[in-house]
Amino acid sequence: MNDPGVDLRLALYSGIYVHHDAVSNSLRSKLKVLEGLHARGARIETTVFTHASDYRAPYIRGVASVADLLRHDAFWSADAHVFEFGMSYELFDSVFVIGPDRPIMVVEHNTTPPELVDDPVVKLGCEAALVQRHNLSKAFRVACDSEFNLALDRSIGLPEDRLSVLHLPPAHRTAPSARTGFGDHPGPVRLLYLGRLVRAKGVVDLLEASQHLWDQGEDRFELTLAGNPRFSDDSVLRELDRCTERFAREGKVHVVSSLSDRDLVGLLASADALVIPSYHEGYCVPVIEAMSAGCYVIASDAGNLPNITGGLGTSFPAGDVPRLAAAIGDFATRLRPGDRPRPLPAGAAGGGEVRVLTRHGELDFATWTATVARHLEDYSEEAFERGFLGLLGQLAAASPAGLSRRLGDLLSERLGELERT
């Protein structure tokens, strides 16, 4: 028997719901917004259906198959359904069982093109996702997490009035940057790569460009690569081993394979630039996290990178190793203009006069920081909450439950608060 006092019954879906996963973080951000509404008095019954999760909560239901899902009352009684979609997963086919009166929202995260994937199992999943993406035609609303993904969904013929962009907020809350300028620390410039160690991410290009520069005597930068070997390509790991054999002893390259959230925040806070040499990016959360920590970005022009960097970093054509090497060399030269690393005494302010390349011209630290802050407003938790609450209101209004007065008032109240901040 349905409780008449409930404002909305919501079923949320993700292939997996685990820590340190961008798609899972998207789901977690929504749950956080829903918890906020609940704390204000909204009665929203939430159930998360997933194939696997390392989170523990009473509303998370692990389901092995779509047949298993169909046995759950919470599936049939849900007023609206919200799916995360990137990789193909069986539960997403349940859109063909959901009644036409129950609105469906899908969050589009994009899929790595199969030709860039080496692992045969992952490759099959990516190929299946190309077919399964057409399930989006059953959606009442499709929230694309980037402008690049919006273009992708337009290209498969989804009606414009169903599409919108909902940027994901950063997964890690970084402390306000304590930097006083670019490269305001002693020693070489610190470059950071963050992500899976796979071919599609261009890691081999980055290693090649860095080794080329080091071989030429450019010793004004060091490189840290942080990525989980469990989700890595063997060929990339072999290349990384070769590089570390040659340069790790000199302190030029560091590999971090196990990272807590706090370690990650620390790495971003101490790096001078994040380097993303990817061949494909549907969104790229690390760029937002790096910029929030006052870290410059050197990124390829693939996928969503031109949008998410906002032209506030250096861009180079994906796969162009000489241009990547030139970008790194230029950045090192700007931060350490001398032939050798400028030995700044610990704690000394420096780099204030350094200007970095952006699409808006060369910017000094203060101007760059202010411009980045404006750019990041669109990628903030508040912007995400605003967007999601708007979509939630539309879902509720289109559902059999309708938008209850209580929920409508609470949504307006919270949206008003967000507007004022």
Place this chain on the structure above:
Amino acid sequence: MSVEERLRRVLRSWLKRLLQPFTSRLYARIDNRMAELKRQVSELSTLRGDIERTVTTVLKALSNQNASSRLQARELEAQRAGLLDEIARQVEIARKEILEEVTQTRATEARDGVETNALDR
């Protein structure tokens, strides 16, 4: 052992012998029924597995069908748009040819001194 106790034992043994054929049959029936129930449970479990697999397969087939229908529809739409473009191109060529012809006819008639309107023909 008392007489009473001994009598009870004898009676129990006698009763056991007397009922033995009945209890054996009863146990056999229980065993058979249990085997039958086990077989039915196993069949139901297989049936459930079949249904679950069918649900998954049917939904997957629906997803594939949906994707191929949409792709086909988009292809047809593109073909239709291409056809319309081609027709528009042919009409434009014909229009230009007619215009050219009319212009030439008018020029010829003006030169030859015939005052007629080419479009009246």
